Amino acid sequence: MSLALDEARAAAERGEVPVGAVIVSASGDVLVLAGNRTRELNDPTAHAEILAIRAACSVLETERLVDCDLYVTLEPCPMCAAAISFARIRRLYYGAGDPKSGGVEHGPRIFSQQTCHHAPEVYPGLAEPESAALLKSFFAAKREQ
């Protein structure tokens, strides 16, 4: 999770919402690191999780990350939660909950839907204070601009 936090900090330095993600292989190796790049790439789908999933699939030359685990600093949105399901991620660890836009423990609760055909094991609250503090300071600075 400390690597995911580093990615979130790097995203903030690029002017992006500070969210970072890491995917770890079944054998415990870090496969990919990614931070949010929606602005830089002009791509509303370029959330950290999506970029990490696409990169890990590219590395492993598969569209299913069976036995891989994803660490992300913020509760995934519905788009990312559904992508996590499609990618067959084994375990999802995340930091801060996101009552405004989250899709795991808030809003559509993607993994609890009958239309969801694979749900990872979910471990929320990992490094929650650090993840939330990063987001708070980012948005506080934005409001001052």
Next chain:
Amino acid sequence: MSLALDEARAAAERGEVPVGAVIVSASGDVLVLAGNRTRELNDPTAHAEILAIRAACSVLETERLVDCDLYVTLEPCPMCAAAISFARIRRLYYGAGDPKSGGVEHGPRIFSQQTCHHAPEVYPGLAEPESAALLKSFFAAKREQ
């Protein structure tokens, strides 16, 4: 919608689930065409809608497709519905409903959630018989293999 159906047929010929999408600009010009490429690209996020949104954002050099409309042959899944919301698509036209995996009129009904901050106008059932027939014949052929 006939262009989206052409993209869906082309996807089927590539061995992909036959779904096609088109994004039209505010002035009525076709901006991009896309078909499902999850297998070809080893990318579980490479649904027709996601590829179309990413391509249109690239063409217009923006992460928001304000006043653009999206045509797709199948009801978007939750991942694509959320991406449509993030991209600020104005109108969504789709063909066949998808009780098993849809995210608009089925499952999490993404656009009705309080965590959804932009909902397009939604027009279902456009060229529904052709869209559904394509999917049915594709999966029937798969089962025979």
